Amino acid sequence: MDTILSTTLFLMLTCSIMHVLRSLHARIRRKSNYNLPPGPSLLTIIRNSVQLYKKPQQTMAKLAKTYGPIMRFTIGQSTTIVISSIEATKEILQTHESLFSDRTNPDITTSYNHNRYSLVFLPVSPLWQELRKICHGNLFSAKTLDASTELRRMKMKELLTDIRQRSLNGEVVDIGRAAFMACINFLSYTFLSLDFVPSVGDGEYKHIVGTLLKATGTPNLVDYFPVLRVFDPQGIRRHTTNYIDKLFDVLDPMIDERMRRRQEKGYVTSHDMLDILLDISDQSSEKIHRKQIKHLFLDLFVAGTDTTAYGLERTMTELMHNPEAMLKAKKEIAETIGVGNPVEESDVARLPYLQAVIKESLRMHPPAPLLLPRRAKTDVQVCGYTVPEGAQVLINEWAIGRNPGIWDKAHVFSPERFLHSDIDVKGRHFKLTPFGSGRRICPGSPLAVRMLHNMLGSLINNFDWKLQNNMDPKDMDLDQSLMAIPLATA
Numbered sequence: 001m002d003t004i005l006s007t008t009l010f011l012m013l014t015c016s017i018m019h020v021l022r023s024l025h026a027r028i029r030r031k032s033n034y035n036l037p038p039g040p041s042l043l044t045i046i047r048n049s050v051q052l053y054k055k056p057q058q059t060m061a062k063l064a065k066t067y068g069p070i071m072r073f074t075i076g077q078s079t080t081i082v083i084s085s086i087e088a089t090k091e092i093l094q095t096h097e098s099l100f101s102d103r104t105n106p107d108i109t110t111s112y113n114h115n116r117y118s119l120v121f122l123p124v125s126p127l128w129q130e131l132r133k134i135c136h137g138n139l140f141s142a143k144t145l146d147a148s149t150e151l152r153r154m155k156m157k158e159l160l161t162d163i164r165q166r167s168l169n170g171e172v173v174d175i176g177r178a179a180f181m182a183c184i185n186f187l188s189y190t191f192l193s194l195d196f197v198p199s200v201g202d203g204e205y206k207h208i209v210g211t212l213l214k215a216t217g218t219p220n221l222v223d224y225f226p227v228l229r230v231f232d233p234q235g236i237r238r239h240t241t242n243y244i245d246k247l248f249d250v251l252d253p254m255i256d257e258r259m260r261r262r263q264e265k266g267y268v269t270s271h272d273m274l275d276i277l278l279d280i281s282d283q284s285s286e287k288i289h290r291k292q293i294k295h296l297f298l299d300l301f302v303a304g305t306d307t308t309a310y311g312l313e314r315t316m317t318e319l320m321h322n323p324e325a326m327l328k329a330k331k332e333i334a335e336t337i338g339v340g341n342p343v344e345e346s347d348v349a350r351l352p353y354l355q356a357v358i359k360e361s362l363r364m365h366p367p368a369p370l371l372l373p374r375r376a377k378t379d380v381q382v383c384g385y386t387v388p389e390g391a392q393v394l395i396n397e398w399a400i401g402r403n404p405g406i407w408d409k410a411h412v413f414s415p416e417r418f419l420h421s422d423i424d425v426k427g428r429h430f431k432l433t434p435f436g437s438g439r440r441i442c443p444g445s446p447l448a449v450r451m452l453h454n455m456l457g458s459l460i461n462n463f464d465w466k467l468q469n470n471m472d473p474k475d476m477d478l479d480q481s482l483m484a485i486p487l488a489t490a
Contacts, residue, residue: 039072343457
């Protein structure tokens with residue numbers, strides 16, 4: 001116990017000394033024509049640390065009311081700039097995009113040297129450009145996604161069959177869990193033409209993905225004080241490596257088996273993403289090789305599953321909390337494709353209200369509320385402030401989506417605001433960028449958008465939904481998991 005206490009006190013003393021030195025250095029820089037953004041003191045950060053950990057985007061939005069829409073957090077050797085205005089967002093994502101196109105690499109990304117292969121965390125480089133080209137031109141192009149529609153259609157039918165059986169049994173459905181399993185099934189068939197989960201176990205896979213995402217968002221002392229990297233004092237890198245191990249133990253034999261089958265005479269392509277990637281690798285291993293394929297799937301599975309499932313659950317929650325919007329969406333779908341039919345991806349263009357519902361949900365509940373962090377390559381002037389070289393930049397998409405100065409009745413779920421509007425989620429309108437913008441926009445967003453419309457539309461067209469224990473929608477806690485009972489419509 002004495003050893004632990006001594007170590008803790010030593011770390012706290014070290015952190016305090018380094019923070020003082022950092023502050024002195026910052027003051028010297030400010031004297032040299034620096035106009036750094038204002039921000040909370042270390043004491044204020046410590047005072048709000050619990051809320052920053054539990055509800056980071058909400059707490060940062062609250063602090064921005066005091067310190068402004070361009071706010072600086074300085075802890076140890078790390079400076080973070082938090083953006084919560086359209087004007088500053090446009091400067092980051094468009095005007096100075098080339099200067100903010102790199103990512104910060106949290107220590108967690110060094111597990112398995114993932115930062116050297118990951119499309120998400122690689123700096124702009126020839127390898128990153130090649131992976132981005134493969135994603136946009138091959139994996140997530142409209143032509144490729146159209147070719148794999150049948151794979152997702154099959155999994156959609158299985159999902160509806162499962163929920164219909166639960167409806168007959170009068171069972172309560174955990175919408176978040178159902179959405180998560182549906183997303184992983186959609187993704188695994190689109191990527192690999194088979195179920196990924198049975199090889200891991202559904203509960204285990206959900207635990208692995210949840211743990212990896214939680215670890216990514218957990219404040220890590222190593223990121224603020226790099227001198228501690230060798231100790232990994234919180235064990236975050238060690239635990240992350242163990243969970244990645246489990247996913248790679250499943251992916252490796254799947255990739256090996258596909259490579260073996262491809263050598264057989266008369267092999268017929270599955271039109272899935274693994275075949276596309278192996279075709280590219282066969283043509284030129286310099287473009288992408290086996291290890292890069294494995295790391296790319298790690299990015300796609302972990303990021304794609306949880307964020308899409310979260311988006312679906314939040315949208316269902318809002319619709320059940322707003323019965324009028326639910327009725328409008330159900331009526332539009334019924335009149336367009338008929339009650340009780342699954343919504344096809346090709347139907348979505350004829351369902352403007354359904355599209356508006358998805359946009360409104362993404363406005364209020366962005367799956368990545370602070371987007372992914374960017375890094376300043378050099379000192380950059382943004383809206384009159386200096387963003388210092390090496391600073392991490394976060395865009396508080398949640399705060400922008402809830403800003404009453406940007407949106408009329410910002411805290412009201414109202415899909416009608418997007419009807420007859422040209423605002424989309426493709427990164428062209430800086431008041432709504434749930435998938436980012438520019439060169440660093442989420443490459444999988446075309447698939448995520450298809451899945452959201454397809455699953456949501458099918459779930460509300462095939463079933464009526466009532467809350468558990470006959471709860472009144474007005475009494476819902478929108479932050480809690482959604483538990484609902486499906487009632488078959490046909």
